[in-house]
Amino acid sequence: MKSPRIILLAHGSSDKRWCETFEQLAAPTLASVNNAQVAYMELAEPSMDTVIKEGVAEGTTEFRIVPLFLAAGRHLRKDVPAMIEELEKVHGATIQLAPPIGENPLLGQAIRDVVMLQLEETPA
Amino acid sequence: MKSPRIILLAHGSSDKRWCETFEQLAAPTLASVNNAQVAYMELAEPSMDTVIKEGVAEGTTEFRIVPLFLAAGRHLRKDVPAMIEELEKVHGATIQLAPPIGENPLLGQAIRDVVMLQLEETPA
Numbered sequence: 001m002k003s004p005r006i007i008l009l010a011h012g013s014s015d016k017r018w019c020e021t022f023e024q025l026a027a028p029t030l031a032s033v034n035n036a037q038v039a040y041m042e043l044a045e046p047s048m049d050t051v052i053k054e055g056v057a058e059g060t061t062e063f064r065i066v067p068l069f070l071a072a073g074r075h076l077r078k079d080v081p082a083m084i085e086e087l088e089k090v091h092g093a094t095i096q097l098a099p100p101i102g103e104n105p106l107l108g109q110a111i112r113d114v115v116m117l118q119l120e121e122t123p124a
Numbered sequence: 125m126k127s128p129r130i131i132l133l134a135h136g137s138s139d140k141r142w143c144e145t146f147e148q149l150a151a152p153t154l155a156s157v158n159n160a161q162v163a164y165m166e167l168a169e170p171s172m173d174t175v176i177k178e179g180v181a182e183g184t185t186e187f188r189i190v191p192l193f194l195a196a197g198r199h200l201r202k203d204v205p206a207m208i209e210e211l212e213k214v215h216g217a218t219i220q221l222a223p224p225i226g227e228n229p230l231l232g233q234a235i236r237d238v239v240m241l242q243l244e245e246t247p248a
Binding site for chain 1: 130134137139141142145146148149150151152155156160193194195196197201222223224225226227228229230231232236237240241242243
């Protein structure tokens with residue numbers, strides 16, 4: 001059995017700079033995890049539909065979506081599960097939804113480190 | 125001169141669980157950085173207006189807003205700067221806006237660590 005393809009899900013924005021920041025955020029994961037790629041929930045490509053359609057065409061039927069979101073609000077509790085249900089039907093795929101990355105304590109520790117670095121760089 | 129008060133700015137949500145996740149994300153920073161607190165851009169309290177009003181009442185006039193956002197989109201490029209301009213006028217405060225935490229490479233490394241831990245916990 002093949003490993004599921006990992007989809008790093010970002011919200012998406014019509015602002016290209018926003019998407020570029022996300023691509024930079026995803027780069028270390030893409031370099032370390034086989035078979036992973038970025039997709040956007042809305043407003044940018046590739047969409048979840050695009051990457052799942054491509055994956056199925058390449059013989060992958062198992063996907064795991066890891067939300068690059070700091071917390072779960074309406075999008076992750078309602079919109080994304082509804083999109084997943086539809087995508088599973090349309091593409092004959094199995095799609096798991098992982099918790100948003102912000103629920104892991106490592107993120108809070110990284111935020112502390114970033115804030116402390118910012119304070120060192122620009123002391124009051 | 126007193127150090128600026130640090131405001132960890134989150135988007136905000138009407139979903140209490142969303143705000144609770146952010147409070148957990150902010151906890152390590154609040155434990156390590158003096159004079160820091162959380163505020164929400166919209167949909168939740170305390171708002172930026174509330175924390176700046178309170179800070180000024182306590183004798184603080186210098187604030188630094190650190191956005192707990194993974195990337196800068198419309199909110200951080202337009203809405204928040206406009207809110208800051210208004211808050212500076214209304215409260216006679218000086219408010220700096222720091223880059224969003226997601227622009228620091230430490231965040232991308234933390235995301236990689238979280239994704240790899242998730243994969244170890246739920247192997248394919």
